[in-house]
Amino acid sequence: MTEAVCWGGRRRRMDEVAALSASLIENSITTSSSSSSSSSLFDNFPLISAILAFALAQSTKLFTNWYKERRWDAKQLIGSGGMPSSHSATVTALATAVGLQDGFGGSMFATAMILACVVMYDASGVRLQAGRQAEVLNQIVFELPEVHPLAETRPLREVLGHTPPQVIAGGLLGVVTSTIVYLIEKVISQA
Structure with missing residues (x-):
């Protein structure tokens, strides 16, 4: 009889643990799905x-x-x-x-x-030096004679x-x- 009482107590505790585990898993799934749906780009x-x-x-x-x-x-x-x-x-x-x-x-x-x-x-x-090179190239093109094929070239961006x-x-x-x-x-x- 004592074995049956012991087994009954263990079984009750096992049932309680199983119920608690199921509850935790359910809460975890609910929380994670609601948090992922509530988070947005603005968060x-x-x-x-x-x-x-x-x-x-x-x-x-x-x-x-x-x-x-x-x-x-x-x-x-x-x-x-x-x-x-x-x-x-x-x-x-x-x-x-x-x-x-x-x-x-x-x-x-x-x-x-x-x-x-x-x-x-x-x-x-790198970008600062590229801008400085653009300044020099623009000055060279500006000083070309008008008949030169590159004289009409659009100036390069200098502020890079x-x-x-x-x-x-x-x-x-x-x-x-x-x-x-x-x-x-x-x-x-x-x-």
């Missing part, structure tokens, strides 16, 4: 930070160009080059946001950080890259932008 903190930093950098170029040349140039909103570097702002905002969201010790942050370094190096190195201060300013803008977006998101999620 992607790193993406929002990067896009916002890009928009801020491009908008700032409009004002820095006005300050420098005393004229409004709407082309600055879509052009490359100038102060601050929108490339640097975008990639540093992305890297900072990934670090704040997933941690600075993970592989996602490492990938974003290496991408940021390559883009910023390229902006202040960024100076180191422009890259640093863009990088700082990206870090500040993603940090502010992160703090705002935190305040909203706690409300």
Whole structure:
């Protein structure tokens, strides 16, 4: 009789464990399906930070160009080059946001950080030198006689890259932008 009581107790506990497991699995499936359906592109903190930093950098170029040349140039909103570097702002905002969201010790942050370094190096190195070469080539073409076949060539774009201060300013803008977006998101999620 004691074996039957013991077995009955074990069976009850096994039934309770099975019911609890089934309940946990059901809750897990419900939670994961509702969270995946409720997340959207607008909830992607790193993406929002990067896009916002890009928009801020491009908008700032409009004002820095006005300050420098005393004229409004709407082309600055879509052009490359100038102060601050929108490339640097975008990639540093992305890297900072990934670090704040997933941690600075993970592989996602490492990938974003290496991408940021390559883009910023390229902006202040290769692209800057290509722009300077375009200046020289444009000057050479400008000095050609009118009868020369290349005299009517359309000028090359000279503003392609960024100076180191422009890259640093863009990088700082990206870090500040993603940090502010992160703090705002935190305040909203706690409300």
